[in-house]
Amino acid sequence: DTGVSQDPRHKITKRGQNVTFRCDPISEHNRLYWYRQTLGQGPEFLTYFQNEAQLEKSRLLSDRFSAERPKGSFSTLEIQRTEQGDSAMYLCASSPYGANVLTFGAGSRLTVL
């Protein structure tokens, strides 16, 4: 197992376009998290899945953002009609059920021009 994988690592897009990020967690982890990290700040929680169920969503997750984990394995985070304020590093993390230690991926950096 190679840890948490995120794709793409970098994405440059124009304002108004849609983007999608993918996260492949550690295979035996049934919890998956998405965080956003802007320059000079710590990661901020966006949403959390247990298996395929999305159990928590932050107020940061506007209606332009949608996350799915259809089969309880990989997850996608889609941002529609991107804005310059969406430019950030999007981090995925996973953990086993009952554990509160998260393993993070390397992140997907989004630049909106």
Added chain:
Amino acid sequence: AQSVTQLDSHVSVSEGTPVLLRCNYSSSYSPSLFWYVQHPNKGLQLLLKYTSAATLVKGINGFEAEFKKSETSFHLTKPSAHMSDAAEYFCAVTGSARQLTFGSGTQLTVLP
């Protein structure tokens, strides 16, 4: 609700001297506390965690942290800095909710 304050945004030390990175927390519950390190273009790596066992927690790469409930602090220390320790360090807390709340980070510079 829980929160974390990292008291220094930048810390600079000479190689071989001690490191102290400060973190204060606020939590309505018995907290679990963490320190993560982030090297450029890499994900966050767990250094150590406190989960209500021993108050002095030892982590990887010679780091340790002491949980002080009376001071609501969880400062990270290392006796002797190495050049490879240069990175950004994040303190985080989790309470009743399952997500981590992170501080804004401390950039550690190690001078030769």
